[in-house]
Amino acid sequence: MQFDFLIIGGGVVGMAVAYGLLRRGQKVIMLDEGDDVLRASRGNAGLTWVQGKGIGMPRYAELSLQSSDAWPFFASELSERSGVPLEYSRQGGIDICFDVQEAEARVANYRKLQASSPYLARYFQWEYLDRQALLTHLPGLGESIHGGTWSPHDGHCNPLLLLRALLTASLKMGLSYHPGCSVQRLESNIVGFTANTLGGNFSAERIIVAAGLGAKHLSPMLGLSGEVFPLRGQILVTEKMPLISQLPTPQIRQTGNGSYLIGDTHEHAGLNRDATTSIMAKLAARGVRIYPHLKNANIVRAWGALRVMTPDGFPLYESSRAYPGAYNINCHSGISLAAFHAEELAQALLHDRMSHEFSEFSSARFSKIN
């Protein structure tokens, strides 16, 4: 069988792009490593978030907003195609400010962002709320919380169900899926591109490296930078608690089954994915500061996972000049951007227009930083 696209990486980024290409009638083959590897898609917080994105790059804030607007249709169509509910909700979100300095900096950043983009000035909605005003959105909020920013664009989902839904729907549309298949080498040849694995070689006309942290090793073989590094995040999960109608926050959110997820750490720890007692203690204390009623809640799980970070934290969408038809895709908010990746990015890839339509996101910008 001849394939149009070979995708390396079955995390949420590769899966969303595969789903988008399959919906557009493409023949797609996907290679993914084993269960014991680095996989941000299986360790994240599940936020579909707009607030805070694109400070320093308004175009990224615009993409995040567009993805957030595309999410409701994306979620309902994906659930229908896959039969997997995503536990998705978009009723707005709060980003907590613990003190006045944080609040002032946040407000200044959002105003600056809006001043830099007519699109954001018009469509990015947000409001600063003091603690009293927050109480309607976050009942039970601790007394020492200063305030927070509210935005109607934010939401959350179950990220594991999202991944399962993307895989299920993609398989139904004919995805040729090869898990446990570690790619060792990539090469360009007469058929297009070939990936060498220990289990054999796989080829397609075009190739997309969506390998998360694996991009650093794989993408340079095709003239792409794959410039990413790991940034650890840890998450605590409480036992199931009575459901309270509270908006999600990056710091803490209650999931559909009643557990609270407490997270939002950013740690330079190399490839170490451990959950550490010192960070767990800090997260637990912060969770109780936000919601004092969690004081006696049992913690039932904790984990560390590695974010796929680019040097400036914004997405990396690369098209190879040396090897036309080869692409690299990395981002640190693959859940939030899933709807965008499955729609506009897949469309741009199909027509080989990614470098035109999303030129700001190429690796050329990295020569401007440092």
Ligand SMILES: Cc1cc2nc3c(=O)[nH]c(=O)nc-3n(C[C@H](O)[C@H](O)[C@H](O)COP(=O)(O)OP(=O)(O)OC[C@H]3O[C@@H](n4cnc5c(N)ncnc54)[C@H](O)[C@@H]3O)c2cc1C
């Ligand atoms: C703690 C934490 C919280 C987060 N919270 C959020 C959030 O709330 N909202 C949000 O939008 N994002 C969040 N993120 C980020 C999000 O999880 C990532 O952006 C996303 O998962 C990246 O997906 P990916 O497919 O690029 O990478 P991965 O999930 O790492 O997948 C890469 C895949 O490539 C495969 N691979 C790598 N090398 C090879 C190879 N040589 N051969 C074959 N396969 C290979 C791997 O097996 C893996 O399956 C969070 C991340 C962390 C760590």
